[in-house]
Structure formats: C-alpha cells, structure tokens
Amino acid sequence: MASQTTTLPQQRRLGLRIERRLEQPLWLRVLTPFILIAAALLIGALLLWLVGANPWVVYNKMASIAFGSAHGWSDTTIKATPLILAGLGVSIAFRMRLWNIGAEGQLFIGAWVATGFALFWLPRDTPQALMLLVMAIGGFVGGALWAFVPGVLKAKLNINEIITSLMLTYVAILWNNYWIYGPWSDRGFGLTPQFPRNAWLPRFTDYSGDFPFLRGITAHAGIFLALAVAVLLWVVWKRTKWGYEVKVIGDNPRAGQYAGMHLARKIIAVMLLSGGLAGLAGMAEVSGVVHRLQERFSPGYGFTAIIVAWLAKLNPLAIVPVAYLFGGLLVGSDAIQPAGIAKMLQGVVLFVVVGGELLLQYRIKVGRSASS
Known part of the structure; x- marks a missing residue:
C-alpha cells in the first residue's frame, strides 16, 4: 500500500531584518545631523531627569551661559577654536577611511614644539609676527611627525592605524609631563614659565582701546586661522585633483590603484596633514589661552574632535557650527550641577552618532518570513 504524505501549510512569522541601503536619500543625509542632535538631547534630558535635575532648566541655563552674552560667545569661541582645527584634521583622514584616533597626542606634541620656540629656541625679543609664524609652523610639523609614524606603518606594513595612533597619544602625554615636571618646569610645578607677550596670539580685548565693545572679550586670533583652514579645505575637496583622488581612494582603494594613484604616498600625505592640523590646534591653545605648557591643558579636544567631525559628516564648513x-x-556645563554633565552629554552624542551612522548605511525592514 503506497504511503501518503501530508504537506502542512507554511506559517509566516513577522520579523525584522537589516539590509544595506543601495543609495542614501539626499533628505536623509541633510536631516541626519539634526535628527541625531535632537535624539541626543532627548536621551540626555531623560538621564538628567533620572538624576533629579530639571532638563529644561539645565539646557536653558547652559545655552544662556554659552551663547547669551558677548562674553559667553567669547568663551565658547575659545573652546571651539581647537575643536575646529582638530576636527578638520581628523576629517581629512576619515575621508580616506584612515582612522586617526590620535589627534589628542598630535595636539600635545604640536603644543610642545610651539612652547620650545616660545621659551627656548628663539630669542625672547623676536618680533611677534615672526614668533607666532614659527610657533605655528612648528606646531603643525610636530603634529604631522607624530601622525607620520602610524601613517608609515599603515602604508608600508598595513598595521592598524587605530591602535598605533591611539597608543602614541599616551606617549605624547607622558612626553609632555616629562618636560613640564623636569627640564622646562617652573619652580618644580607641572607647568612651564609663562610665554613672553610676543608669543601670545592677539586677543580681541587687546584692541579695546580702538573698539571699546571688545573690552573683556578674550577670544583670540586663532579662530580666524581655524575658519580660514575650514574654507581652504572645502575648496580642496570640491575643486582640486588631490581632493578628488583622496575621495576615490577612500571609496574604493583598488579603483584608485587601477587609475594610477599611489596609495602608500596618499596615506602618508593624508596622515601628515591630519596630524599637522591637530598640532596647530595645540599651538593655538597654548599661545592663545594658557600662555604656557601645562598638564591637562586640553580637556580632551582631540577626542571630542572625532565626534565633531562625524556629526558634521566630514564637511569642513559644517565642522564650524x-x-x-x-x-x-x-x-x-562649567556652571551646572550635577558635575560631569558635559562628559555625559558627549558620551550620549557619541552613542547616538554611531547609531545614526548605522541607520544611514542600513535600513530596518519589517516583513513576514516563512517557517515550517
């Protein structure tokens, strides 16, 4: 007797799956930064509420302190200047899919070289314009050379630049500490003597004699340098062959090689430029703000610059706002309690940016899958 088989009907279950986007809609690319910022503020508000703070009061007071007066704008400009320069630096590497995570170390080395010229390697009566020019070049070269090491290791040996650039950051901090507690120390404290006045970047308040409304505005000329670099870099990406080649190699290294582009040279050049701008940020900070080299003169500008660059989608002009x-x-956050709000919100933004980048590259689809 022939056996009979019964075919059971398949059941379909509701499920989620993640698939890569074939293209990114323009509206999504434009709105993503605003969506991410809004999401970060909402999550931050929830965390503030959980610790017993009123989110609306906290955010309102922070905005008032940072942007509610000329002096607030001045203080914010001081903080934004190294973030712009370092953010531009890491964005250069990121465009070519080189993960320069060591901008903080490059910033420290740039500050160290600039300090050497300000205090020891140039005559103290050097004209201010020449002194600042040499300090800026020295800061750029110092940061560039610090990024040269992971760049060469990546180009020649394909060693992961994330590890090398990050580890060199701690070497740079320890190198800085050796000099400020040793040969360059001011009476044994963890700082150098103050720079001579001709090694200070001009501050807005220096011109209050001719323009009284600038009195007390301590933002310095480094912001003009940062804005000029942002515009110049935008032109490079949009109008030059070199910028186009960096984009091509970042999108498809093999296609770049087939087109005759020298991959190793580009890697080294991009890392040098990336580290150089971070070093310039260090020079601007010690020359325009603290007027000496000291421990922890940077509250993590090099690391925060990574978030800035990603949130701006690596656009030089968007990095500024x-x-x-x-x-x-x-x-x-300096005048807000509980303490540590700034670090908490930065962490929230970083988390949201990473998650938002995932949603930009992939999409979640809801569908039914067959199951027996």
Whole structure:
C-alpha cells in the first residue's frame, strides 16, 4: 500500500531584518545631523531627569551661559577654536577611511614644539609676527611627525592605524609631563614659565582701546586661522585633483590603484596633514589661552574632535557650527550641577552618532518570513 504524505501549510512569522541601503536619500543625509542632535538631547534630558535635575532648566541655563552674552560667545569661541582645527584634521583622514584616533597626542606634541620656540629656541625679543609664524609652523610639523609614524606603518606594513595612533597619544602625554615636571618646569610645578607677550596670539580685548565693545572679550586670533583652514579645505575637496583622488581612494582603494594613484604616498600625505592640523590646534591653545605648557591643558579636544567631525559628516564648513555646539556644551556645563554633565552629554552624542551612522548605511525592514 503506497504511503501518503501530508504537506502542512507554511506559517509566516513577522520579523525584522537589516539590509544595506543601495543609495542614501539626499533628505536623509541633510536631516541626519539634526535628527541625531535632537535624539541626543532627548536621551540626555531623560538621564538628567533620572538624576533629579530639571532638563529644561539645565539646557536653558547652559545655552544662556554659552551663547547669551558677548562674553559667553567669547568663551565658547575659545573652546571651539581647537575643536575646529582638530576636527578638520581628523576629517581629512576619515575621508580616506584612515582612522586617526590620535589627534589628542598630535595636539600635545604640536603644543610642545610651539612652547620650545616660545621659551627656548628663539630669542625672547623676536618680533611677534615672526614668533607666532614659527610657533605655528612648528606646531603643525610636530603634529604631522607624530601622525607620520602610524601613517608609515599603515602604508608600508598595513598595521592598524587605530591602535598605533591611539597608543602614541599616551606617549605624547607622558612626553609632555616629562618636560613640564623636569627640564622646562617652573619652580618644580607641572607647568612651564609663562610665554613672553610676543608669543601670545592677539586677543580681541587687546584692541579695546580702538573698539571699546571688545573690552573683556578674550577670544583670540586663532579662530580666524581655524575658519580660514575650514574654507581652504572645502575648496580642496570640491575643486582640486588631490581632493578628488583622496575621495576615490577612500571609496574604493583598488579603483584608485587601477587609475594610477599611489596609495602608500596618499596615506602618508593624508596622515601628515591630519596630524599637522591637530598640532596647530595645540599651538593655538597654548599661545592663545594658557600662555604656557601645562598638564591637562586640553580637556580632551582631540577626542571630542572625532565626534565633531562625524556629526558634521566630514564637511569642513559644517565642522564650524558643530564645534561651536560642543564648545558651548563645555562652557555651559562649567556652571551646572550635577558635575560631569558635559562628559555625559558627549558620551550620549557619541552613542547616538554611531547609531545614526548605522541607520544611514542600513535600513530596518519589517516583513513576514516563512517557517515550517
């Protein structure tokens, strides 16, 4: 007797799946930064509420302190200046899919070289313009050379630049500490003597004699340098062959090689430029703000610059307002309790940015799958 088989009907279950986007809609690319910022503020508000703070009061007071007066804008500009320069630096590497995580170390080395010229390697009566020019070049070269090491290791040996650039950051901090507690120390304290006045970047308040409304505005000329670099870099990406080649290699290294682009040279050049701008940020900070080299003169500008660059989608012009946003976050949090709000919000933003990048590259689809 022939056996009979019964085919049971398949059941379909509701499920989620993640698939890569074939293309990114323009509206999504434009709105993503605003959506991410809004999401970060909402999550931050929830965390503030959980610790017993009123989110609306906290945010309102932070905005008032950072942007509610000329002096608030001045303080925010001081914080934004190194964030713009370092953010531009890491964005250069990120465009070519090189993960320069060591901007903080490059910033420290740039500050160290600039300090050497300000205090020891140039005559103290050097004209201010020449002194600042040499300090800026020295800061750029110092940061560039610090990024040269992971760049060469990546280009020649394919060693992961994330590890090397990050570990060199701690070497740079320890190198800085050796000099400020040793040969360059001021009476044994963890800082150097103060720079001579000709090694200070001009501050807005220096011109209050001719322009009284600038009295007490301590923002310095480094902001003009940062804005000029942002515009220049935008032109490079949009109008030059070199910028186009960096984009091509970042999108498809093999296609770049087939087109005759020298991959190793580009890697080294991009890392040098990336580290150089971070070093320039260090020079601007010690020359324009603290006027000496000291321990912890940077509250993590090099690391925060990574978030700034990603939130700005690596756009040089967009990095400026994003850096001001984070500068305001740092300034506003100084007068806010509970302590540590700025770091908490930065962590929330980083988490949201990473998650948002995932949603930009992939999409979640709801569908039914067959099951027996």
